[in-house]
Structures are given as C-alpha cells and as structure tokens.
Amino acid sequence: MIKLAPSILSADFSKLGEDVKALEKYGADWVHIDVMDGMFVPNISFGIPVIKSIRNITSLTFDVHLMIEEPARFVEDFVKAGADMITIHYETDRHIDRTVNYIKSLGAKVGIALNPATPVESIKYLIPNLDMVLIMTVNPGFGGQKYINYCSEKIKELKELSNKFNKNLLIEVDGGIGKDNIKSVVECGANVIVAGSAVFKDGKIEENIKILKGDR
Ligand code: DX5
Ligand code: ZN
Numbered sequence: 001m002i003k004l005a006p007s008i009l010s011a012d013f014s015k016l017g018e019d020v021k022a023l024e025k026y027g028a029d030w031v032h033i034d035v036m037d038g039m040f041v042p043n044i045s046f047g048i049p050v051i052k053s054i055r056n057i058t059s060l061t062f063d064v065h066l067m068i069e070e071p072a073r074f075v076e077d078f079v080k081a082g083a084d085m086i087t088i089h090y091e092t093d094r095h096i097d098r099t100v101n102y103i104k105s106l107g108a109k110v111g112i113a114l115n116p117a118t119p120v121e122s123i124k125y126l127i128p129n130l131d132m133v134l135i136m137t138v139n140p141g142f143g144g145q146k147y148i149n150y151c152s153e154k155i156k157e158l159k160e161l162s163n164k165f166n167k168n169l170l171i172e173v174d175g176g177i178g179k180d181n182i183k184s185v186v187e188c189g190a191n192v193i194v195a196g197s198a199v200f201k202d203g204k205i206e207e208n209i210k211i212l213k214g215d216r
Helices: 013-025 048-055 075-081 096-105 120-129 151-165 182-188 197-203 205-214
Strands: 003-006 030-036 061-067 085-089 109-114 132-136 170-174 192-195
Touching: 003 197, 003 205, 013 048, 013 205, 048 061, 048 075, 061 075, 061 192, 075 085, 075 096, 085 096, 085 132, 096 109, 096 120, 109 120, 109 170, 120 132, 120 151, 132 151, 151 170, 151 182, 182 192, 192 197, 197 205
Parallel strands: 003 030, 003 192, 030 061, 061 085, 085 109, 109 132, 132 170, 170 192
Antiparallel strands: none
16 A cells, blocks of 8 residues: 655645645644754754644644654654654664664654665665665755656665565655655665655645545
C-alpha cells in the first residue's frame, strides 16, 4: 500500500485547521509536518504549539520531519504534542543510534532522513531497528524545489537493503514530487510519498490529491 503524506509546509497558515481537515476528507493517509530550526536548514517553519493545536482536529497519523540540530533535545516534547512518527536527520545527531532507541522508548515510531548527498550505506546497521527511512530528494529547507535525479538510485539501494534486513521498512521520499514523477519513485521502491506544492497547488486540495492517487 502506497501512502500519500501531504506536507503542510505548503498549506495556507491563515487557515491551517481547514486545510488539515481537507486533507483528511479527501483521502490523505498521513500529515507530513516539516519542522525547521534555521540552523540545520536555512529556513524556520513552525514548532510544537502548532502541532499540539492541529492534533485536536484530526486523527490522521502525524509524520513529523525534524530538520533541527541535536533533535534529542526536543523529541519528547514532539511526542507529547502528538507526533506518531518522528524522523530525525542523520546529519544532525552524533549519537543517532541512541536517539533512535530513545524515540522508541517514548512510544513513537522512528525514522531517519538522509540528505541527498548522504549515502544510504551510512544507516545500513540501523535498518533492522527503524520503522522508516526518508530519502530527501531535494536539499531540505524549502517546498517547491526540483527533484534531484540521482536520488532515484538511492531509493533503489534502500529498497534492496530493506529486502535484506527489514521487509516492513517504510521508504519515504520527500521533495519535488508531483504527478509527473510519482509513478517512477514508486517503481524505485518508495511507499510513502510526501508532496507539498503538488497537493496545495492553486488551493485545489481535492483535485490534486485525486490526481496524485490516480497516477500511481
Ligand atoms: C523540504 C520539506 C518538504 C517540502 C516538500 O525541506 O522536507 O517536505 O515541504 O515540498 P515539495 O513537495 O513542494 O517539494
Ligand atoms: Zn519533509
């Protein structure tokens, strides 16, 4: 089963609640929540109070993508705010094995995200212990960027490692995905698709989700 995880980074924040409700109504599987600290990435988005507040209006899975330095400092707060899945970046944590176990001990699911230039091989030994790996297909920080082509190879490599070491591993892709390339990332092995601008384009959430789901 392929899951669609719209990124609310591209939502209209003046009516975020309505947009999240629309995602639920029109068949999104998860809500992808991009948290940025202005240090790891050159942008600041939103944080814990926003997540807490939308937690009250939907039962969709909250897929929280932490683009923050030393994420272990904050994961407990994100779990308390309602995160179901916490994904931390490989590049942000010197003791990532410890943080993976810490997130699990808090009762949340755990993922590791890899920047485009970070090899899949880096997390090989962690794969049996992970729920998800997120392959960034753009440099993190902004919505609406162009898909980086060499990342397709990384999705395939990860799929092979998942076949060997963890058949239940979720393979998420994030950045520059829309109707023209969604099919190809799924063919490479992705099973959770993040889409920001492609879902919120022109405010036509219903139509856009239909197109993305139909194109699989
Ligand atoms: C980028 C974020 C993405 C972003 C995707 O740093 O992690 O989730 O919102 O946006 P699109 O789908 O527009 O590339
Ligand atoms: Zn993201």
